[in-house]
Amino acid sequence: MKILVLISNVPDTTTKIRFTGNNTAFDDSGVQWIINPWDELALTRALELKEAGGVDKITVANVGEKSTEATLRKALAVGADDAIRINTTANDAFYVATQLAEVAKDYELILAGIEASDYNGNAVGGMLAEMLDYNSVSAVSGIDLDGSDFKVTREVDGGYQVVSIGGPLLAIVQKGIAKEPRIPAMRGIMMARKKPLNINEPVEGIDKTQIIKFELPPPKAACKLIDEENAKEVITLLHEEAKVL
Amino acid sequence: MSILVYTENWDGKFKNLSFELVSYAHAIAKEMNSTVTAVSLGKVSDDDLMKLGKYGATKVLNVDDERYNSIDNRATAKAIASAAKSEDSSIVIFANNNVGKAIAPRTAIKLDAGLVSGVTALPLSINPFVVKKKVFTSKAIANVQINSDIKVITLAQNSYDIIDLGQSATIETYDPGIVDTDFSTSVIETNKVSGKVLLSDAEIVVSGGRGMKSADNWGGLEELADLLGAGLACSRPVSDEGWRSHSEHVGQTGVMIAPNLYFAFGISGAIQHLGGVSSSKVIVAVNKDPEAPIFEAADYGIVGDVNVVIPEFIEAVKAL
Ligand SMILES: Cc1cc2nc3c(=O)[nH]c(=O)nc-3n(C[C@H](O)[C@H](O)[C@H](O)COP(=O)(O)OP(=O)(O)OC[C@H]3O[C@@H](n4cnc5c(N)ncnc54)[C@H](O)[C@@H]3O)c2cc1C
Ligand SMILES: Nc1ncnc2c1ncn2[C@@H]1O[C@H](COP(=O)(O)O)[C@@H](O)[C@H]1O
Numbered sequence: 329m330k331i332l333v334l335i336s337n338v339p340d341t342t343t344k345i346r347f348t349g350n351n352t353a354f355d356d357s358g359v360q361w362i363i364n365p366w367d368e369l370a371l372t373r374a375l376e377l378k379e380a381g382g383v384d385k386i387t388v389a390n391v392g393e394k395s396t397e398a399t400l401r402k403a404l405a406v407g408a409d410d411a412i413r414i415n416t417t418a419n420d421a422f423y424v425a426t427q428l429a430e431v432a433k434d435y436e437l438i439l440a441g442i443e444a445s446d447y448n449g450n451a452v453g454g455m456l457a458e459m460l461d462y463n464s465v466s467a468v469s470g471i472d473l474d475g476s477d478f479k480v481t482r483e484v485d486g487g488y489q490v491v492s493i494g495g496p497l498l499a500i501v502q503k504g505i506a507k508e509p510r511i512p513a514m515r516g517i518m519m520a521r522k523k524p525l526n527i528n529e530p531v532e533g534i535d536k537t538q539i540i541k542f543e544l545p546p547p548k549a550a551c552k553l554i555d556e557e558n559a560k561e562v563i564t565l566l567h568e569e570a571k572v573l
Numbered sequence: 574m575s576i577l578v579y580t581e582n583w584d585g586k587f588k589n590l591s592f593e594l595v596s597y598a599h600a601i602a603k604e605m606n607s608t609v610t611a612v613s614l615g616k617v618s619d620d621d622l623m624k625l626g627k628y629g630a631t632k633v634l635n636v637d638d639e640r641y642n643s644i645d646n647r648a649t650a651k652a653i654a655s656a657a658k659s660e661d662s663s664i665v666i667f668a669n670n671n672v673g674k675a676i677a678p679r680t681a682i683k684l685d686a687g688l689v690s691g692v693t694a695l696p697l698s699i700n701p702f703v704v705k706k707k708v709f710t711s712k713a714i715a716n717v718q719i720n721s722d723i724k725v726i727t728l729a730q731n732s733y734d735i736i737d738l739g740q741s742a743t744i745e746t747y748d749p750g751i752v753d754t755d756f757s758t759s760v761i762e763t764n765k766v767s768g769k770v771l772l773s774d775a776e777i778v779v780s781g782g783r784g785m786k787s788a789d790n791w792g793g794l795e796e797l798a799d800l801l802g803a804g805l806a807c808s809r810p811v812s813d814e815g816w817r818s819h820s821e822h823v824g825q826t827g828v829m830i831a832p833n834l835y836f837a838f839g840i841s842g843a844i845q846h847l848g849g850v851s852s853s854k855v856i857v858a859v860n861k862d863p864e865a866p867i868f869e870a871a872d873y874g875i876v877g878d879v880n881v882v883i884p885e886f887i888e889a890v891k892a893l
Contacts, residue, residue, distance in 0.1 A: 339709075341710070341825065341844065341845055341848075342844055343709075345709045345712045345713045347713075365825075365826060366826075420687070421678070421688060422681075422682075422687060422688070425682075442674065443674075443690075445709070445710055445825065446708065446709060447708050447709075447715070448690070448691055448706070448707065448708055448709075448710065449688075449690060450669070450674045450677075450678070450690040450691065450727070451677075451678045451681075451688050451690060452678075453678070454646070454674075454675065454676075454677070454678025454679050455678045455679070455681065455682050455688075457646070457647075457678075457679060458647075458650065458678065458679040458682035458683065459682055463646070463647060463757045463758075464646045464647065464675070464679070465646065465675075465758065466646060466671065466674060466675030467671045467674070467675065469819070479761070482671075483671060483820065484671065484763070484765065485583065485670070485671065485765075485771045485773055485774070486765045486766050486769060486771050486820070487763070487764045487765035487766055487820060488763075488764050488765075488820070489643070489760055489762065489763045489764070490760070490761045490762040490763075490764075491643075491758045491759060491760050491761060492758075492759050492761055493757055493758050493759070494757055500675070502826075503819065503822065503826050503827055504819055535720070536686070536687030536688075536719065536720055536721045537687040537688070537689060537717050537718065537719050537720065538717070538718050538720065539708075539715045539716070539717050539718075540703065540716050540717070540718050541715070541716040542708070542713050542714065542715050542716075543713065543714040543715075543716075544712075544713055544714070545711070545712075545713065545714060545851075548869070548870065548872075549872070551858070551868045551869070551871045551872060551873065551874045552872065552873050552874070553868075553874050553875070553876065554873065554874070554875050555875070555877075556875055556876070556877030556878065556881055556882060559875055559877070559881070559882045559885035559886060559889075560885050560886070560888065560889035562857060562873050562875060562886070562889075563886055563889035563890055563893065564889070565873060566834065566855065566857070566873070567893060570834075570855045570872065570873075572777070572833045572834040572854065572855050573777075573801070573834070573890075573893065
C-alpha cells in the first residue's frame with residue numbers, strides 16, 4: 329500500500345502576525361516555517377504504519393513555491409520516501425485541491441490535517457476526497473490497517489467512535505493520531521538530501537475565494553484584578569456587570 | 574433562490590447550535606429578500622422540527638432515514654447538495670463543528686461552490702459576498718470574498734444571537750435519493766459520555782491547567798461546572814498527563830471553543846492554549862503568578878491560589 333501525506337507549510341505557532349500592503353498581505357519577513365502541526369502528526373502515524381508492515385511507500389506532497397522545499401526536506405528527513413512539490417502559489421483551498429487531485433490518484437490512503445494553522449481553512453482534505461470520489465473520515469484520532477479496510481477512530485461530540493471503512497480513503501486527522509511528532513536525526517537529514525523531491529507544474533485552476541483584507545483583533549481592555557480575599561466579588565461582577573451568569 | 578441550513582441533531586434533538594444557524598441564515602435571507610430552508614437528516618420528532626420555524630426557517634426538508642444516524646461523509650454531503658439543488662440555494666450554511674467541517678468541503682465541490690469556514694459575523698456585503706473569519710488561530714481576522722455563484726460557509730459557534738421570531742415552518746418529507754452504496758462508514762463502537770454538557774455546545778466552560786496539580790483535585794471544578802451547567806475543559810498537558818480525557822483538551826491542537834464565559838484555573842495562557850479559547854466573550858483567570866500571560870487575555874482576574882478561590886466561587890454561585 330502507498331500512503332500520501334499532504335503537507336502544508338505554515339508559520340511557526342509562536343509567530344507574531346503582521347501584515348503589509350495596507351493589510352492585504354501576510355508579512356512573512358523573519359518568519360520561521362514549519363510543517364503544519366496536524367500534518368506532522370499525520371506523517372508520524374504514516375511512519376508508524378509503515379514500520380508495522382503493510383505499507384510500501386510514503387509520499388509527501390505540497391502545493392507551494394520553492395521556499396516550501398525546506399519543509400518538504402524535513403518531512404523526508406523524518407522518514408518519508410519521496411516528495412512532490414506542485415510549483416504554484418497556494419491561495420485558495422479549491423485551487424490547492426485541484427492541484428493535489430492530479431497527483432493523488434494512485435494512493436490507497438491519503439492523510440490530510442483538519443486545518444492549516446495559517447488560514448484555518450478546514451477545506452482541502454474534504455474537497456480532495458470529493459474530487460477523487462474517495463471515502464473520507466474526519467476528526468480522525470486513530471487509524472489502523474485492517475486487511476484491505478481501515479479501522480478508524482474519530483471524535484464525535486462528547487466522545488469517540490470507532491468505524492470500519494474501505495479504501496481508497498482520505499483521512500482528515502487531528503489530535504491523538506500520533507503522540508509526539510518525530511524529530512529528524514542527523515542520519516535522516518543526510519539521507520533526505522538524496523531522496524527524490526519531484527517538482528510538477530500546476531494544471532489550470534481557479535480561486536473560488538480570495539482574502540481581500542486582514543485585521544488584527546481589537547485590543548482587549550485591561551484585566552480587572554480582584555484580590556484573592558474578595559474572590560466572591562468576581563461572581564457578583566459576572567452576574568451584574570458582565571451579565572454572563 | 575433560498576438559503577439552506579443543515580441542522581444537525583443529537584440523538585433526535587436539536588440544540589442551540591442549530592437554532593443559532595437558522596437565526597443567522599434568517600438575517601441574511603432578510604437582507605436578500607430570500608427565505609430559509611432547513612434540512613434535517615435522521616429521525617427527529619415533529620415537535621423539534623417545528624422549532625426551526627420559530628427562528629426563521631420557512632421550510633424544513635425532513636429526511637427521516639435512520640441510515641443518517643451516524644455520519645457518512647459522502648452520503649451526507651450528497652443529501653445536502655441534493656437539497657441545495659432542489660431548493661435552488663445560493664448559500665449553504667453549516668456549523669463549524671466536527672460534522673460541519675467534515676461535510677461542508679465535500680458539499681462545496683458538489684455545488685461548484687467556494688467555501689469559507691469559521692465565519693464569525695453576518696456578511697459584510699452580499700454582492701460581492703464578503704465574510705469575516707478568524708485566521709492564524711485567532712491571532713488575526715480576514716475578510717474573505719467568495720466568487721462562485723453558490724457560497725458555502727460554516728459558522729463559528731456563538732457568533733450570532735438566537736432570535737425567536739414566533740414564526741412557523743412547513744415540514745416536507747424529502748428524499749434525496751441516496752442509495753445504500755453511498756454509505757461506506759460502518760460503526761464498530763461508540764463511546765460517549767452522556768448527560769454531560771458538551772464542550773461544543775456549552776455557554777460556560779470551566780477549565781483547569783497544570784496549576785491544578787493532580788487528577789484528584791478536579792472535584793471543585795466539577796462541582797462548580799455542575800452548579801453553572803458548564804462544560805469541563807483542560808489544557809493540553811493535563812490531558813497528556815492523563816488527568817483528564819483528551820476530549821476535554823482545548824486550544825489550537827484541541828477543541829476550539831467560543832463560550833460566553835470561560836474560567837481558566839491554573840492555566841498559564843500559552844499562545845497555543847489561547848488560540849482555542851480567546852473567542853470566548855468573557856474570560857476569568859485565576860493564577861498565582863501575576864506575570865502569567867493569561868491575564869492579558871482575561872477580563873477578570875485573581876492573582877491567587879486555585880485551592881482558595883474555587884471553594885469561594887462555589888459558595889458565591891450557590892448564593893446567586
Ligand atoms: C504545536 C503546539 C500546540 C499546542 N497546543 C496546545 C493546545 O491546544 N492547548 C493547550 O492548552 N496547550 C497547547 N500547547 C502547549 C502550550 O504551549 C503550553 O505548554 C500549555 O498550554 C501549558 O499548560 P498549562 O497552562 O496548564 O501549564 P503551565 O504552563 O505549566 O501553567 C500552569 C500555571 O498554573 C499556575 N499555578 C500553579 N499552581 C497554582 C495554584 N495553586 N493556584 C493558581 N495557579 C497556579 C502557574 O503559575 C502557571 O501559570 C501546544 C504546544 C505546541 C508546541
Ligand atoms: N498548499 C498545500 N499543499 C499541500 N497540502 C495542503 C496545502 N494546504 C492545505 N493542505 C492540506 O490540507 C489540510 C487542511 O488545510 P486547510 O484546508 O488549508 O485548512 C492541511 O493540514 C494539509 O494536510
